[in-house]
Amino acid sequence: xxxxxxxxxxxxxxxxxxxxxxxxxxxxxxxxxxxxxxxxxxxxxxxxxxxxxxxxxxxxxxxxxxxxxxxxxxxxxxxxxxxxxxxxxxxxxxxxxxxxxxxxxxxxxxxxxxxxxxxxxxxxxxxxxxxxxxxxxxxxxxxxxxxxxxxxxxxxxxxxxxxxxxxxxxxxxxx
Numbered sequence: 001x002x003x004x005x006x007x008x009x010x011x012x013x014x015x016x017x018x019x020x021x022x023x024x025x026x027x028x029x030x031x032x033x034x035x036x037x038x039x040x041x042x043x044x045x046x047x048x049x050x051x052x053x054x055x056x057x058x059x060x061x062x063x064x065x066x067x068x069x070x071x072x073x074x075x076x077x078x079x080x081x082x083x084x085x086x087x088x089x090x091x092x093x094x095x096x097x098x099x100x101x102x103x104x105x106x107x108x109x110x111x112x113x114x115x116x117x118x119x120x121x122x123x124x125x126x127x128x129x130x131x132x133x134x135x136x137x138x139x140x141x142x143x144x145x146x147x148x149x150x151x152x153x154x155x156x157x158x159x160x161x162x163x164x165x166x167x168x169x170x171x172x173x174x175x
Contacts, residue, residue, distance in 0.1 A: 001118050002142055006135030011125075014141035020075060027079040032128060033086040034121050035072065038110065039093035046109035050120060051091040090124055092117045105153050 002013045016023050016035075027033065035056075041049050056076065079085040094117065097107035106114075122132060 001121065002137040002139050004118075004134070004136075005122070005132040006137055007130065007132055011130060011137070012141065013137050013139075016072070020071075021078065023072075023075050024079060024082070027075065027086060028082075028084040030086040032088040032090075034090045034092065034124065036092050036117055036121070037072065037094075038096040038099075039091070040099060041093065041095050043095040045095050045097040045107070046113055047095040048113055048117060048120075049093050049095070051093065053089050056089040056091045088128070090121070092120050 007013075012026070012029075014026060016026075039049070041047070043049065076085060076089070094110055094113045097109050125132065
């Protein structure tokens with residue numbers, strides 16, 4: 001989205017990644033928040049589901065990889081408790097193919113939903129009176145260039161060379 005569209009200064013694009021509670025200041029500043037995420041809805045892989053406003057937190061309960069990880073649902077709940085959750089919330093969620101592939105990239109089924117998800121966001125932005133122009137947005141709050149999708153996929157070893165499900169020495173496979 002940031003590489004195709006330019007917005008006025010009142011629109012900020014960022015990669016929240018796994019920043020958890022560090023995202024709270026951004027929620028405090030925002031009147032409107034659009035979140036793109038992989039969400040386990042229990043649906044067919046690649047299925048997109050759009051959730052808005054008060055329904056968003058109940059759909060943000062994706063699996064956590066550890067008890068120390070703060071999920072985005074926790075971030076929204078904290079912002080609500082502190083009284084500065086954005087007034088308008090939009091979750092554009094896509095059912096992942098695989099949740100246990102630690103370090104894995106997007107499967108083709110999910111990657112095929114990137115452009116449709118961006119179009120959904122653009123349609124909502126237009127309805128809210130926010131216009132986009134062809135060009136590029138400020139990318140200073142996006143992921144480091146080394147982990148952007150193309151660079152990440154090119155540098156990632158295949159599943160045979162890098163375990164994706166945990167180390168068998170520590171996570172034995174159940175019989």
